[in-house]
Amino acid sequence: MKKIIIPSILILTTLLTSCKESAEVSEVNDNTQELNQTLSDQGFAVLEKNCFSCHSPNVNSTENIASTMAEIKMAFITKFENEVDFSKAISDYVQHPSDENAVVKGAFKKYGTMPQMEFSEDELKAVGYFVFHSNIEKENWITDVYPKLKANYMANASTENKSYVEKGREYAMATKSVLGKNLMGKIKTVGTDEALSFCNVRAISLVDSMSNVQNVQIKRVSDKNRNPNNAANEMELAYIEGAKALLSRGYELKPQTQEIDGKVVGYYPILTNNMCMQCHGEPEKQILPSTMELLKKFYPNDKAAGYGEGELRGIWVVEMEK
Ligand code: HEC
Ligand code: HEC
Structure with missing residues (x-):
């Protein structure tokens, strides 16, 4: 294959970054418990960049690539009730996608197995944290919360100081x-x-x-x-x-x-x-x-x-x- 050039979303990201201060977004969930905003933002960023393309963040999505993120959350939360087990199960699956570890009923038969991708423990912890604490399974999340989180993510995306090995992996x-x-x-x-x-x-x-x-x-x-x-x-x-x-x-x-x-x-x-x-x-x-x-x-x-x-x-x- 020829050289692959970066998706256009990254152009947008950089353009937006230069002209926007970081926005305060705290509507990840609506309960009063204190949220670790940094961890939550990090989790959203990983999902937005790497997961939502296949696992739609829209609870009503009819795209036929894989379970929606809401379906995944609900299936995992039913099986792994507490946050630690929930997060670990998500992380284990992503590190070693296999049909035996799948939880969403019938999903791997319908969609096949997830391709292997490389993420750090910290990133996967953040993903678990975000999915657990967000209201991504609610009808109005995609219209009311997602756009704000996305704007916040775009504003912050390339201001971080990352190593080359990390940047390249992303x-x-x-x-x-x-x-x-x-x-x-x-x-x-x-x-x-x-x-x-x-x-x-x-x-x-x-x-x-x-x-x-x-x-x-x-x-x-x-x-x-x-x-x-x-x-x-x-x-x-x-x-x-x-x-x-x-x-x-x-x-x-x-x-x-x-x-x-x-x-x-x-x-x-x-x-x-x-x-x-x-x-x-x-x-x-x-x-x-x-x-x-x-x-x-x-x-x-x-x-x-x-x-x-x-x-x-x-x-x-x-x-x-x-
Ligand atoms: C539907 C058939 C199909 C499936 C399924 C498929 N590939 Fe390929 N793969 C191809 C074809 C065709 C090419 C050559 C693409 C090109 O011309 O650049 C290719 C090329 C590649 C290359 C580039 C190097 C090379 O050999 O030219 C890699 C790496 C690769 N595939 C990995 C994978 C992995 C990993 C999977 C499973 C997650 C996978 N492919 C699934 C058809 C497939
Ligand atoms: C190229 C498409 C693709 C991408 C990108 C992708 N997945 Fe998947 N994923 C799948 C498919 C296919 C399955 C298996 C069927 C299903 O459950 O939807 C799956 C399954 C899963 C499962 C288990 C669901 C079950 O059936 O129990 C989890 C958890 C998961 N993915 C998390 C993630 C996370 C987190 C990311 C981003 C870091 C991600 N996926 C990125 C395609 C993808």
């Missing part, structure tokens, strides 16, 4: 969230083979249309690439080899940054789950013959089949101007 995860939504949506509505054509053609123009902002460039590469444009270079291969060795010994993978030609380059692992198998799994068994045929047509030099679950499929590479 860009990669935000892009993944959008691509993942499109891919899962296509598979559900038109099936694997049509989705594949979408990935082959549309994904490129889709990401190209997310215009270049803040001198950040994102691409996906692999040691066993499908698209010839996604072959990893020497530096990238070095990271991939190291990551594979760690993975085989059961370690959690860590992202890494490096300075190359005055730019900071971040590497972020991309792992497979069962959703990927229909296009990257075992040929003819997991990848259906009709899909195989399309793959051979679009990618005569395809190296990206034969994967199992939980393997390193490739990496995000985020190039940031210093």
